[in-house]
Amino acid sequence: xxxxxxxxxxxxxxxxxxxxxxxxxxxxxxxxxxNLVGRKTSHTATILGVLIAFILSVxxxxxVMDGAxxxxxxxxxxxxxxxxxxxxxxxxxxxxxxxxxxxxVSLMVHIYTIGYMKDDEGYNRFFAYISLFTFSMLxxxxxxxxxxxxxxxxxxxxxxxxxxxxxxxxxxxxxxxxKAFLVNRVGDFGFILGIGLLLANAHTMNYQEVFAQxxxxxxxxxxxxxxxxxxxxxxxxxxxxxxxxxxxxxxxxLPDSMEGPTxxxxxxxxxxxxxxGIFMVSRMSPLFELSDTAxxxxxxxxxxxALFMGxxxxxxxDIKRVVAYSTLSQLxxxxxxxxxSAYSVxxxxxxxxxxxxxxxxxxxxxxxxxxxxxQDIRNMGGLRKYMPITWITSLVGSLALIGTPLFSGFxxxxxxxxxxxxxxxxxxxxxxFAVLAGVFVTAFYSFRxxxxxxxxxxxxxxxxxxxxxxxxxxxxxHGAHGDAHDDHHEEAEEDDHGHHGLAPGQKPHESPFVVxxxxxxxxxxxxxxxxxxxxxxxxxxxxxxxxxxxxxxPAMEExxxxxxxxMAMAIHGLSTAPFWLALSGVVAAYYCYMxxxxxxxxxxxxxxxxxxxxxxKYYMDKFNEVVFAGGARLLGxxxxxxxxxKLIDGLLVNGSAKLVGWISSLSRGLQTGYIYHxxxxxxxxxxxxxxxxxxxxxAK
Numbered sequence: 001x002x003x004x005x006x007x008x009x010x011x012x013x014x015x016x017x018x019x020x021x022x023x024x025x026x027x028x029x030x031x032x033x034x035n036l037v038g039r040k041t042s043h044t045a046t047i048l049g050v051l052i053a054f055i056l057s058v059x060x061x062x063x064v065m066d067g068a069x070x071x072x073x074x075x076x077x078x079x080x081x082x083x084x085x086x087x088x089x090x091x092x093x094x095x096x097x098x099x100x101x102x103x104x105v106s107l108m109v110h111i112y113t114i115g116y117m118k119d120d121e122g123y124n125r126f127f128a129y130i131s132l133f134t135f136s137m138l139x140x141x142x143x144x145x146x147x148x149x150x151x152x153x154x155x156x157x158x159x160x161x162x163x164x165x166x167x168x169x170x171x172x173x174x175x176x177x178x179k180a181f182l183v184n185r186v187g188d189f190g191f192i193l194g195i196g197l198l199l200a201n202a203h204t205m206n207y208q209e210v211f212a213q214x215x216x217x218x219x220x221x222x223x224x225x226x227x228x229x230x231x232x233x234x235x236x237x238x239x240x241x242x243x244x245x246x247x248x249x250x251x252x253x254l255p256d257s258m259e260g261p262t263x264x265x266x267x268x269x270x271x272x273x274x275x276x277g278i279f280m281v282s283r284m285s286p287l288f289e290l291s292d293t294a295x296x297x298x299x300x301x302x303x304x305x306a307l308f309m310g311x312x313x314x315x316x317x318d319i320k321r322v323v324a325y326s327t328l329s330q331l332x333x334x335x336x337x338x339x340x341s342a343y344s345v346x347x348x349x350x351x352x353x354x355x356x357x358x359x360x361x362x363x364x365x366x367x368x369x370x371x372x373x374x375q376d377i378r379n380m381g382g383l384r385k386y387m388p389i390t391w392i393t394s395l396v397g398s399l400a401l402i403g404t405p406l407f408s409g410f411x412x413x414x415x416x417x418x419x420x421x422x423x424x425x426x427x428x429x430x431x432x433f434a435v436l437a438g439v440f441v442t443a444f445y446s447f448r449x450x451x452x453x454x455x456x457x458x459x460x461x462x463x464x465x466x467x468x469x470x471x472x473x474x475x476x477x478h479g480a481h482g483d484a485h486d487d488h489h490e491e492a493e494e495d496d497h498g499h500h501g502l503a504p505g506q507k508p509h510e511s512p513f514v515v516x517x518x519x520x521x522x523x524x525x526x527x528x529x530x531x532x533x534x535x536x537x538x539x540x541x542x543x544x545x546x547x548x549x550x551x552x553x554p555a556m557e558e559x560x561x562x563x564x565x566x567m568a569m570a571i572h573g574l575s576t577a578p579f580w581l582a583l584s585g586v587v588a589a590y591y592c593y594m595x596x597x598x599x600x601x602x603x604x605x606x607x608x609x610x611x612x613x614x615x616x617k618y619y620m621d622k623f624n625e626v627v628f629a630g631g632a633r634l635l636g637x638x639x640x641x642x643x644x645x646k647l648i649d650g651l652l653v654n655g656s657a658k659l660v661g662w663i664s665s666l667s668r669g670l671q672t673g674y675i676y677h678x679x680x681x682x683x684x685x686x687x688x689x690x691x692x693x694x695x696x697x698x699a700k
Contacts, residue, residue, distance in 0.1 A: 187243015443585025
């Protein structure tokens with residue numbers, strides 16, 4: 001197989017199979033063409049499309065591991081001079097691994113959706129959206145040029161807009177999807193500037209052709225300044241990643257995107273959209289390695305996100321929002337790894353995180369089903385005996401998330417912490433503190449949620465008042481689905497029956513097979529995949545020739561020196577600071593919420609100002625509302641009042657009309673109709689001409 005080229009037709013089938021499923025469900029299964037097919041046909045077509053994509057992706061990965069590759073053009077769209085705009089695939093170990101992760105998680109989400117959305121009127125439309133989302137992400141990760149990368153980049157943003165606002169009757173869903181769309185446009189503006197800078201100076205959009213010129217690009221400066229061109233381009237590209245991968249301060253859209261149905265929360269926030277930025281920076285490693293300034297910028301942004309977004313997860317009461325802030329924090333860890341030049345570690349954590357985070361989101365959705373769509377963890381407790389499969393799989397996901405030795409998250413998370421310790425660029429000191437402190441924070445909020453949901457006394461089916469003080473979403477979130485229980489919880493996902501929460505005497509129930517089967521399938525890699533893949537992915541040749549690390553960045557080299565096998569790493573992990581910090585977080589959560597609940601109440605009373613700061617998410621939304629939205633309104637009003645009304649309407653349009661009218665009034669005064677007036681004017685004209693030209697007449 002070594003040196004063999006992959007079949008381009010089979011590669012093309014990988015993204016096209018989900019696209020075909022999306023077309024069947026979205027066109028034939030909706031009112032667009034008259035509901036020609038039913039629910040069963042829609043979910044069968046989309047699941048079959050993603051299954052085909054998954055099988056072909058696994059075959060591709062196995063072939064790549066045997067040495068097969070592909071980097072070529074599939075379709076030449078247009079040629080302008082020497083610039084080629086084309087659809088092309090670059091299939092190597094990075095893209096093949098991403099294809100497998102995306103298609104597997106998407107397949108599990110598709111199966112899960114059969115049970116979760118069974119009562120929803122938009123069933124077929126939802127399947128069309130998630131299949132289209134899968135197609136978009138596959139086009140992004142398989143691309144071999146910036147044009148196709150940008151197409152996939154924007155496509156996942158567009159489909160995420162449709163999915164977050166899926167329940168478009170709810171005002172908060174519309175606000176959330178517009179917020180996601182606009183914040184991503186900010187990042188995408190930087191992204192397209194970075195692409196434009198590289199295109200203007202490398203004169204090509206092909207990855208490999210740009211990488212071939214990296215040394216020449218590193219010597220260039222921005223026109224009219226001494227700023228290194230490559231540094232500016234890389235920072236602009238990373239600003240795009242900040243939007244897609246929800247890094248501070250462009251993170252504000254992700255928690256609000258919980259307004260969408262739970263399956264899409266798993267798909268957007270586990271394996272697809274939010275990891276696009278991490279994948280892109282890893283793919284661009286030959287360029288980023290030439291700019292320590294860009295790497296420092298990435299390191300600091302990632303550190304802030306990893307730590308401070310974790311703090312917000314500690315006070316959330318909505319089960320999906322706890323997992324959402326966990327996603328933000330873990331994306332910060334991946335970004336820290338990128339800034340440390342440990343690209344393969346970032347991608348490794350991306351892979352392990354995809355499985356256990358999808359597991360946690362789908363587990364949360366299973367709990368929501370069992371609780372009759374109540375999402376407030378303060379209204380739960382004791383679900384372990386009613387929902388045993390959801391309980392054990394959620395426990396596996398939580399243990400993987402906090403980095404328990406032998407679980408997949410341990411290998412990737414500890415590798416990030418070790419990589420940061422071996423990094424010496426500016427910002428590394430703060431990054432070391434952030435990732436270590438983040439271990440305790442992650443363990444605390446993860447097991448706070450776990451204990452409140454699955455252990456302790458049963459708090460459901462009671463006349464409670466939780467939810468009225470939840471500031472995260474207005475009651476209008478329910479829209480057309482609102483019911484008499486709005487005051488109890490403001491962010492519940494309502495079913496079509498309008499029922500919300502368990503009535504007195506009702507008990508939770510385990511979810512149906514189509515819901516718990518994906519949980520089990522995701523729990524297996526969450527437990528095992530780190531153990532079996534850390535060797536080849538981080539310390540072997542899996543990413544050889546795909547990810548590049550400069551000689552002046554020793555993090556990966558030091559990691560390899562200290563690695564003596566997966567089992568040895570797990571045993572050694574029992575004696576390291578991250579393990580004891582994680583254990584401390586679990587113990588603290590158990591004490592605060594199972595043994596002595598007065599402790600959180602005391603903290604709330606004693607440090608009310610801090611709680612208020614966290615509850616308002618550091619006032620980032622308020623800042624954006626006042627500064628950016630307010631500034632835009634102010635600028636818009638100024639442009640309207642001065643630019644539009646006074647300058648354009650007043651001066652240019654009305655002013656020109658008045659000028660023409662004034663000139664016309666003068667002209668009318670000269671047009672008397674008397675011949676002697678015209679003769680007099682003619683005589684004056686001749687006299688003026690004689691006087692003007694007299695000095696030029698030749699002398700006799």
